[in-house]
Amino acid sequence: GNSVTQMEGPVTLSEEAFLTINCTYTATGYPSLFWYVQYPGEGLQLLLKATKADDKGSNKGFEATYRKETTSFHLEKGSVQVSDSAVYFCALRSDGSSNTGKLIFGQGTTLQVKP
């Protein structure tokens, strides 16, 4: 079945450091890939997405490229801020023949950025 695997956290960085959170997936067909962010005490917000191979999603300085050859969708940011501290979820949506649109999540990676 479809699945998403993220690097384990927590990830602790100093402000202005470079961020990478690894995400790999297993899926049949051509899934859409997403990164969601969850700030403390809040729901999940869509951060960025990519719907086909080699697409790059970007938002708020974050980027991720859909790599079909390595089945990966790693999240990167060149210079993190304290306000980026949150939990980040990688997810895929593979409608397949059922067209139910179910979203499958990785386990989440906690990012803590220190001043």
Next chain:
Amino acid sequence: NAGVTQTPKFQVLKTGQSMTLQCAQDMNHNSMYWYRQDPGMGLRLIYYSASEGTTDKGEVPNGYNVSRLNKREFSLRLESAAPSQTSVYFCAITTTGRYGYTFGSGTRLTVV
């Protein structure tokens, strides 16, 4: 989390009590979902409704029931709460195509 409203935001239940979590949307999307979030396990799908009048089981449906009351509303019911159901519950919506989901702000449920 505009467009998806969950109630209540917090709830404490005793083992064996029942309750219904409510979810309402104003985005006219067909598909609605209930997830639970537990530490280290990401989000797991409990039930979903691909369209008004249909519901289906997700990954962890045991102990729950759902009702798709109309296109706007999708409720989750715990008939006899157990401590294992202590979790944060999220409702989400989407539409057909390669789109993401819009999530509600969640219900934090504690069963003692």
